[in-house]
Amino acid sequence: MPHLTLHVLERQLAGRETELIELLTHAVVDVYGDWARGIVDVRLIGLADGRWGIGGVPARTPAPSVTFGIKEAALRRADAQEIVARLISGITDAIVSVFGERVRSGVTVEFVGTPEGRTGVGGVLAGP
Template sequence: MPHLILYAHEPDLATKEAALIAALTDAIVEVYGEWARADAVVQLVGLAPGRWGIGGAPAKNPAPRVTFGIRDGVFARPDGPEILAALARNVTDAIASVLGEKHRAGTTIEFVGAPDGRTAVAGALVSP
């Protein structure tokens, strides 16, 4: 189950939430296939101005930061680098298309792998 958390300045997100959720979900589906649409989780976290710091000072207009949770096994696949590159490209494109090109260059995506047996849904461990 792909799980994406996007952190951005609240003013950048305001009124764009639905469009951004749809675009990010489409970005995931483009790489994984249509089966992933129902399982893709997108969370948007808006931070008030002054609550995001870079270099020891409040950031004026930071680009979004994404934490992308995926199955750990993708990192060991022979095509893993291509999958990660496609996800990074598609997610960045989705963000830029909704929030504006000004954010493209600074958008950061961190891929976090969950090993098998370390994710639970409805109180039960998810098996591969």
Template sequence: MPHVTLYALEEELAGRELSLVGELTNAVVSVYGEWARGSVDVRLIGIPAGRWARGGAVVDTAAPSVTFGMREEVFAREDAAGVVARLVAAFTDAVAAAFGDGCRDEVLVELVGQPTTRSGLGGKVISNGAGG
């Protein structure tokens, strides 16, 4: 199940939730195909004013950041560089569509590979096959 988490300052996030859910889901679908739509899990995390800092100082504005969790095996595939590039571009486009193009150059996208053997679902460790 693909997991997308977007972090943004709360006051900038408010009112953009529905648009972001659609844009971020569509970003995953644009890379993986329509079959992935039903399993995309989106989390929108609003950071209250005074709780986002850079360089040791609290900031008033910050471009949103996106973390995308996926199986680490994707990074070992022959087409990994292309998949990574498409995901980074698609998530950046999604954020810019919701927040405006002015933030595009500052959007951070992190792709995090997770071994299925170190994840769990429904109280069971996920293996490369079915549960286990």
């Protein structure tokens, strides 16, 4: 299940939640196909001013940052580099369509692979 967690300042996020969820989900579906729509998990984290620092000082208008969690095996596939590149492009385009072109150069998309046997759901170790 792909998990996307977007961090952005709350004042930039307010009122844009539904559009972001739809566009980020669509970016994943564009790569994996419509079967993935129901399993894309998007979490939007709005940070208060002064709670995001870059270079040792509070950031005034940082570009949104996305952590994309996925099973580690997906990142070892023969076509993983192509898939990751397409996801980065689509996710960045989705963010830019909501926040404007000015954020493009700073948008960060980081992929985090979870090894098999390292996830639990409902208090039970999730299967492969």
